Amino acid sequence: MKRIGVLTSGGDSPGMNAAIRAVVRKAIYHDVEVYGIYYGYAGLISGDIQKLEIGSVGDIIHRGGTMLYTARCKEFQTEEGQKKAIEQLNKFGIEGLVVIGGDGSFRGAEKLTEHGFPTIGVPGTIDNDIPGTDFTIGFDTALNTVIDAIDKIRDTATSHERTYVVEVMGRDAGDLALWAGLADGAESILIPEEDYQMEDIVKRLQRGSNRGKKHSIILVAEGVGSGIDIGRKIQEATDFETRVTVLGHIQRGGSPTGVDRVLASRLGAKAVELLLEGKAGKTVGIQSNKLVYHDIADALSQKHEIDSEMYKLSQELSI
Numbered sequence: 001m002k003r004i005g006v007l008t009s010g011g012d013s014p015g016m017n018a019a020i021r022a023v024v025r026k027a028i029y030h031d032v033e034v035y036g037i038y039y040g041y042a043g044l045i046s047g048d049i050q051k052l053e054i055g056s057v058g059d060i061i062h063r064g065g066t067m068l069y070t071a072r073c074k075e076f077q078t079e080e081g082q083k084k085a086i087e088q089l090n091k092f093g094i095e096g097l098v099v100i101g102g103d104g105s106f107r108g109a110e111k112l113t114e115h116g117f118p119t120i121g122v123p124g125t126i127d128n129d130i131p132g133t134d135f136t137i138g139f140d141t142a143l144n145t146v147i148d149a150i151d152k153i154r155d156t157a158t159s160h161e162r163t164y165v166v167e168v169m170g171r172d173a174g175d176l177a178l179w180a181g182l183a184d185g186a187e188s189i190l191i192p193e194e195d196y197q198m199e200d201i202v203k204r205l206q207r208g209s210n211r212g213k214k215h216s217i218i219l220v221a222e223g224v225g226s227g228i229d230i231g232r233k234i235q236e237a238t239d240f241e242t243r244v245t246v247l248g249h250i251q252r253g254g255s256p257t258g259v260d261r262v263l264a265s266r267l268g269a270k271a272v273e274l275l276l277e278g279k280a281g282k283t284v285g286i287q288s289n290k291l292v293y294h295d296i297a298d299a300l301s302q303k304h305e306i307d308s309e310m311y312k313l314s315q316e317l318s319i
């Protein structure tokens with residue numbers, strides 16, 4: 001293989017740039033040319049493709065977002081769109097592709113592989129919802145962004161003796177809420193993977209108040225529903241002054257943490273290694289701090305699960 005392509009697709013996450021850099025540098029190290037495809041699968045269809053050199057990826061390792069930009073592309077979900085994409089890849093002489101993105105992007109990568117085009121997926125999403133890897137690129141940075149925000153909310157919550165409901169991202173996965181809740185000692189953590197009872201939330205709040213607690217934080221994963229609705233229900237069920245903060249897209253930005261930069265560098269380089277070994281239709285990941293890879297189809301057929309012991313612990317520690 002003498003020429004590969006790299007693109008970022010779907011929702012961005014901090015550390016994608018570090019992954020792009022690793023793909024480019026690892027390939028060039030092995031005398032392989034790299035072409036950057038801009039705006040994900042949309043750019044693949046339209047031919048928005050440029051050669052990347054060592055210097056093209058200089059000074060990006062510490063930047064959030066993605067220098068290749070990203071997009072959602074309906075056309076690529078059609079057979080016709082996928083064929084157009086492969087025509088472009090052939091036109092540019094690209095023989096293998098690294099797709100950095102979430103599970104939607106991986107479905108696209110799987111399609112390319114089915115059409116006979118070797119593609120490797122690198123998991124980049126703040127949601128940490130991709131089976132086959134303990135962590136996805138961007139999760140640690142988003143976690144630290146949430147922790148930082150909650151620390152600040154906690155200050156004002158204490159001053160005013162308020163209850164705060166904080167809604168965090170994660171799509172259908174509760175990881176971000178669970179980890180942030182554990183890291184911040186939240187009273188209750190509402191995640192889509194576990195049922196919750198309003199009475200239990202209220203009981204915890206009352207118990208805290210009775211022992212003189214000045215503030216309470218309740219974390220709601222977006223997959224559970226609206227934090228605003230939960231806040232309203234708490235206000236109705238108690239006489240605690242309740243405020244709601246929806247953290248939103250600040251969770252997707254910012255300079256990647258050291259953990260994310262290292263993870264992105266390792267996973268990006270591993271993806272190139274697999275392509276050079278002639279592998280296709282794989283997703284790279286990290287499990288017990290070892291680099292691993294799985295068939296994309298297998299990974300996508302599994303259900304993402306949270307660590308139920310961690311959830312139990314969060315309940316035990318917030319008595």
Ligand code: ADP
Binds near residue numbers: 073074106
């Ligand atoms: P993410 O990768 O963050 O999960 P999306 O779910 O929006 O983001 O997917 C990103 C892009 O991947 C979509 O806009 C589309 O172009 C492509 N994609 C998603 N699902 C499929 C599919 N089943 N077949 C082909 N391409 C897909």
